[in-house]
Amino acid sequence: MKHLSIIFLLALSGIVGAGVEYREFANPEQQAAYENLTSELRCLVCQNQTIADSNAELAADLRRQVYEMLQQGKSKQDIAQFMTDRYGDFVLYNPPFKLKTGLLWIGPVVFLLIGLVAVFLFARRKKNAANIEISAEKQQKIRSLLEEGDQS
Amino acid sequence: MLKYILPLLLFIVLAVFLALGLNLHPNEIPSPLINKPAPAFSAPKLQAPAEKLSPADLKGKVWLFNVWASWCASCRSEHPVLNQFAQAKAAIIVGLNYKDEPEAALGWLAQLGNPYDVSIMDQDGRIGIDWGVYGVPETFVVDKQGVIRYKHTGPVTPEDVQQTFLPLIAKLQAEN
Numbered sequence: 001m002k003h004l005s006i007i008f009l010l011a012l013s014g015i016v017g018a019g020v021e022y023r024e025f026a027n028p029e030q031q032a033a034y035e036n037l038t039s040e041l042r043c044l045v046c047q048n049q050t051i052a053d054s055n056a057e058l059a060a061d062l063r064r065q066v067y068e069m070l071q072q073g074k075s076k077q078d079i080a081q082f083m084t085d086r087y088g089d090f091v092l093y094n095p096p097f098k099l100k101t102g103l104l105w106i107g108p109v110v111f112l113l114i115g116l117v118a119v120f121l122f123a124r125r126k127k128n129a130a131n132i133e134i135s136a137e138k139q140q141k142i143r144s145l146l147e148e149g150d151q152s
Numbered sequence: 153m154l155k156y157i158l159p160l161l162l163f164i165v166l167a168v169f170l171a172l173g174l175n176l177h178p179n180e181i182p183s184p185l186i187n188k189p190a191p192a193f194s195a196p197k198l199q200a201p202a203e204k205l206s207p208a209d210l211k212g213k214v215w216l217f218n219v220w221a222s223w224c225a226s227c228r229s230e231h232p233v234l235n236q237f238a239q240a241k242a243a244i245i246v247g248l249n250y251k252d253e254p255e256a257a258l259g260w261l262a263q264l265g266n267p268y269d270v271s272i273m274d275q276d277g278r279i280g281i282d283w284g285v286y287g288v289p290e291t292f293v294v295d296k297q298g299v300i301r302y303k304h305t306g307p308v309t310p311e312d313v314q315q316t317f318l319p320l321i322a323k324l325q326a327e328n
């Protein structure tokens with residue numbers, strides 16, 4: 001029984017290993033560049049995944065492309081340029097700041113500012129409301145009501 | 153009064169953005185290759201692997217570059233449209249048989265008809281990457297100077313042919 005389960009586990013490890021790509025790099029910098037690039041490039045088939053995460057065939061082809069270009073001694077900029085020349089800025093998870101991508105970059109700041117202004121206006125209105133004078137008669141009534149509440 | 157108008161305005165703004173969002177096609181990524189020279193390749197022909205074709209061979213002609221594969225389901229729905237289109241002989245149709253097995257591709261053409269003047273093979277997908285292909289089928293229109301003028305992603309419908317492809321091709325054929 002023990003042997004059977006070991007055989008089963010061994011068989012399973014083969015299945016898991018089948019999806020893994022083995023890449024050899026000349027130096028750690030090249031490996032870092034590869035990992036960095038593949039996690040910054042979008043898989044265009046499954047748009048919310050990077051090519052490092054995706055199992056789509058196109059993602060595998062693009063990983064191969066990145067690897068080969070690194071082997072040829074191309075820089076990260078060269079490879080990012082290669083990809084944007086073919087697939088547009090959309091392929092980058094970190095697109096450059098341009099007229100077309102401006103809203104994407106500035107948008108969150110604009111929304112933050114709108115939020116801050118709204119909070120400021122709201123807080124000021126509250127403060128004004130708190131400053132309303134309460135007549136002595138009313139204050140007396142409030143006090144008696146509060147005391148009544150404490151007793152019960 | 154403002155108390156009632158402000159939420160209404162916010163709602164209208166939100167509704168407009170959502171309505172615009174519904175009509176967007178996030179799967180259609182605009183190609184940066186429009187108005188750029190067609191990426192070069194020299195690829196073996198599907199029917200005659202010993203012969204090669206490159207975009208330079210098509211200079212002076214208007215041609216369609218249709219990316220297809222026998223494993224691609226939408227290509228099957230597009231195929232009759234291409235067959236129909238080929239009969240009009242408006243332009244040369246070049247097929248890029250993308251990441252496919254030659255036997256399967258030849259079987260497909262024998263079974264469903266062959267609209268292509270010539271098909272070339274891209275078994276490892278490298279020509280596809282150069283052309284920015286991310287979803288099959290895709291169709292490019294290349295002018296007489298070898299410049300890409302239009303790209304269509306997804307299956308071409310008869311309406312696309314009538315409203316977009318034929319007028320564009322007629323215009324490009326008139327150019328020098």
